[in-house]
Amino acid sequence: MKSSVIIFPGSNCDRDMDVALKKFGFKNKMVWHNDNVIPKSDLVVLPGGFSYGDYLRCGSIAAKSNIINSVIEFANKGGLVIGICNGFQILIETGLVTGALLRNKYLKFICKNIFVKANKTQNKYFNKIKKDILELHIAHNDGNYFCSQDDLNSMQDNDQIAVRYCDSNGEISENSNPNGSIQNIAGVFNKKKNILGMMPHPERVIDNCLSSNDGSYFFENLLSNMK
Amino acid sequence: MKIKVIVTPKNGVLDPQGKAIQQTLNSMNFIDVSEVRQGKYFEIETDLKDEKDAKKNVEDMCKKLLANLVIEDYKIL
Numbered sequence: 001m002k003s004s005v006i007i008f009p010g011s012n013c014d015r016d017m018d019v020a021l022k023k024f025g026f027k028n029k030m031v032w033h034n035d036n037v038i039p040k041s042d043l044v045v046l047p048g049g050f051s052y053g054d055y056l057r058c059g060s061i062a063a064k065s066n067i068i069n070s071v072i073e074f075a076n077k078g079g080l081v082i083g084i085c086n087g088f089q090i091l092i093e094t095g096l097v098t099g100a101l102l103r104n105k106y107l108k109f110i111c112k113n114i115f116v117k118a119n120k121t122q123n124k125y126f127n128k129i130k131k132d133i134l135e136l137h138i139a140h141n142d143g144n145y146f147c148s149q150d151d152l153n154s155m156q157d158n159d160q161i162a163v164r165y166c167d168s169n170g171e172i173s174e175n176s177n178p179n180g181s182i183q184n185i186a187g188v189f190n191k192k193k194n195i196l197g198m199m200p201h202p203e204r205v206i207d208n209c210l211s212s213n214d215g216s217y218f219f220e221n222l223l224s225n226m227k
Numbered sequence: 228m229k230i231k232v233i234v235t236p237k238n239g240v241l242d243p244q245g246k247a248i249q250q251t252l253n254s255m256n257f258i259d260v261s262e263v264r265q266g267k268y269f270e271i272e273t274d275l276k277d278e279k280d281a282k283k284n285v286e287d288m289c290k291k292l293l294a295n296l297v298i299e300d301y302k303i304l
Contacts, residue, residue, distance in 0.1 A: 057295055064292065093295070100297040103243045146240060146298060180241065 001026050001226045003043040006071065008033045008062045013048035013084065013203060020203035021045070024219040033065040042226055043080045044071055046087030048139070048201060058101065058142045059089030068094060080124065080226070081195045085140055088187065088197035097190050097197045098155060099147035104140070105180025111139040113211055114178055116163045116186050116200055117170055123193040124225040125162065125218065133170045135212040136200035138178065138186075143199040145181035145188075155188060163187035163198050228273055230285045231304040234294045235266035269293060 003026040007014045014030065021028040021043075029039050033051075038044060052061035062068070068090075075081045075096055083091035091097045104110060115133050118126035147155070155161060163186040167176040177184045179199075187198025202215030236242045242264050249263040271288070275281040282303050289301040 056292070060292065060295070100295055102241060102298065105241065105243055107243050107247055144241070144243075148297070180243075 001042045001223060002040060003028045003045060004031045004038050004041040005029075005045045005047055006031050006033060006038075006067055007047070008049065008051035008065065008090075010051045010053055011047050011049035011086070013086075013201065016201075016203045017045050017047045017084070020206050020215065020219055023206060024216070024223050026223065031067060033062065033067050035067050036070065038067065038070045038074055041074070041079070043082065043222075044074055046071070046081070046083040046090050048085030048087060051086055051090065054142070057089075057093065059086060059091075059093040062086075062090045063093035072096065075190075075195050078192065078194050080222075082125075083195075083197040084201055084203065085138075085143075085199055088199055089142065091195065091197040096195050097188050098151050098160075099145055099185075099188060101142050101199075102144040102146050102180075103142050104144050104178075109139075109141045110143070110178050111137075112178075113137050113205070114186075114200065115166050115168050115170075115176070117166045117172065118163050119159065119161055119189075121159055123162070123189060123196075125196050125222055127221065128224065129217045129221045131214065131217055133166060133168065134214040134217065135168075135205065136202055136214060137204040137211070138200050140179070140199055143181065143186075144179045145185040145199075147182070152182065158191055160189045160191065160193070161185055162189045162196055163200065228275060228278065228281050230271045230273060230281050232269040232271065232285060232289060232293060233266055233302045233304065234269070234289070234299050235264055235302075237298055237300050240298045266299075267293075
């Protein structure tokens with residue numbers, strides 16, 4: 001399986017994602033934001049970081065970069081696209097997924113492990129993961145997910161909420177909501193569920209020597225669905 | 228010609244920075260302050276000569292880049 005990770009000025013999780021994808025068997029290529037064409041890929045990843053220094057709004061400038069048109073084209077043809085953290089913010093700014101990411105409710109940059117419950121129905125990202133609660137990592141200042149009530153209703157009807165923050169027992173509550181996101185939303189799909197945007201970083205937790213190994217389930221599951 | 232734009236968070240959208248500023252003002256004895264909404268201000272220098280054309284162009288900029296209409300409103304001054 002071939003993947004491409006797009007590098008923007010200020011991306012800083014691009015290498016981690018490269019290591020993770022290769023560890024689980026992807027043939028990964030790094031793609032510069034100024035390029036116009038994505039190499040032949042089965043998966044495109046917009047990595048975390050601080051593209052363009054988070055100027056204007058996080059992800060807004062990257063969403064207008066040269067490579068984005070071919071990412072949109074790839075996504076519209078049904079290609080798998082993942083945006084992690086700043087990548088999620090970029091997806092939001094391109095309009096490929098619904099909503100907005102506001103400043104964290106308590107105005108703090110949050111960098112810690114959190115627990116999430118993933119939506120396993122009819123998507124290639126989480127469907128066969130055996131674990132119900134995943135321990136992943138977040139590191140962001142603007143991860144407070146927001147959308148209108150109408151959009152929320154329509155996303156719920158289409159089962160587009162991908163990941164929600166919970167505690168270690170799987171309880172989804174205000175106490176397990178690190179950043180004020182509505183409905184504890186940590187990630188969403190587009191309607192067709194080929195695009196996933198989420199704040200947690202699976203690529204940071206892919207080995208037992210790290211603080212968690214739960215990111216491995218994510219990559220293993222994704223790859224198993226692509227073979 | 229210079230066109231000025233203000234972008235503010237929509238009503239009902241949480242504005243944690245505005246809230247923090249309000250609380251700080253309150254703690255500084257500006258006890259009358261019940262709400263602060265923080266926005267952005269742009270001054271856009273354009274080569275267009277006609278004000279109507281220029282404002283129309285800036286409106287397009289607001290929709291495409293300067294504001295995120297999910298969470299923000301814009302006002303061309």
